[in-house]
Amino acid sequence: MTAGELGHAAEHEQPLTTLDHPGGDTVVGQPATVADGPFSTRQLLRLDEALRSADQQTGLTFSVYIGELDAPTRESAEKLHKQIDDSDHAILIAISPNQRKLEIVTGNEARKRVTDRDAKLAGLSMAAAFAGGDLAGGILSGIDQLASHAGRR
Numbered sequence: 001m002t003a004g005e006l007g008h009a010a011e012h013e014q015p016l017t018t019l020d021h022p023g024g025d026t027v028v029g030q031p032a033t034v035a036d037g038p039f040s041t042r043q044l045l046r047l048d049e050a051l052r053s054a055d056q057q058t059g060l061t062f063s064v065y066i067g068e069l070d071a072p073t074r075e076s077a078e079k080l081h082k083q084i085d086d087s088d089h090a091i092l093i094a095i096s097p098n099q100r101k102l103e104i105v106t107g108n109e110a111r112k113r114v115t116d117r118d119a120k121l122a123g124l125s126m127a128a129a130f131a132g133g134d135l136a137g138g139i140l141s142g143i144d145q146l147a148s149h150a151g152r153r
Contacts, residue, residue, distance in 0.1 A: 038066075038097075038135055038136075039135070039136055043136040046136070046140060047064070047136060047139060047140065047143075050139075050140050050143045050144065051063070051064065051143060053147070054143050054144075054146070054147035054150075057147055057152055057153070058113070058147050058150040058151065058152065058153060059089070059153035060089050060090060060091055060109075060110050060113070060150055061084055061085070061086065061089060061090040061091070062090075062091050062093075062143055062146070062147065063081075063084055063090060063091070063092045063093070064092075064093045064094075064095070064139055064143075065077070065080050065092060065093070065094040065095065066095045066096075066097070066135075067096065068096055068098065068099065069094060069096045069099060069101055069103070073094075073096065073099065073101045073103055074103055076094075076103075077092060077094035077103035077105050078105055080092060080094060080105075081094075081105040081107070084107075086107075087107045088107040088108045088109045088110070089107055089109045089110055090106075090107045090110060091104065091105070091106050091107070091110050091114060091146055091150075092104070092105040092106075093126075093139065093142055093143070093146075095126075095130075095135075095139070097130070097135065102123055102126060102127055102130075104119040104122065104123055104142075104146070106119060110150070113149070113150040113151060114146055114149045114150050115149070118145075118146065118149035119146065121145065122141075122142045122145040122146050122149070123142070125138070125141050125142065125145060126138040126139065126141060126142040129141055
C-alpha cells in the first residue's frame, strides 16, 4: 500500500532517528539519539506502548521505521519488512518524512486480517496527521487503526 506523498509540514521537522532493527518494541535504536529526534520522551513512551499493545492484542508484530527509503520506496519497505522475525505475521509502517513517503507492508498471514483497503484508510489518516505536523499522533492513529482492523488474536 502506498499512501503517496506526505504533507509539507514534515520538511521542518528535526533530524530523524531510525530503527536499527525493524520488528522491535521501540521506535528508536539508541537512547542517545532521542534528544536529536522528532519525538519527546513522552511521545516515545506512547509509541512504544502502542506497539506493544497492538502486538499483544492481535498476535501480529507491528513495527515502525522512520528514515530514508531507497528508491523505489515500496521495494525498500518490503526489504525492511523481510528483516522482521516471522514477517508473515508482521505489519511494517515505513515513513520517510523528507521524501514525503509512507508505506504499509503486511506479511502473508497479516494480510488475511488487514486488507489493502484497511491499510489504505490507515495510511490516509496518518498522512492527514503528518500534513498537520503531528508525526507521533499520525503514527499512533495508524497503529490503532491497523490493530483494530486486525482484531483480537
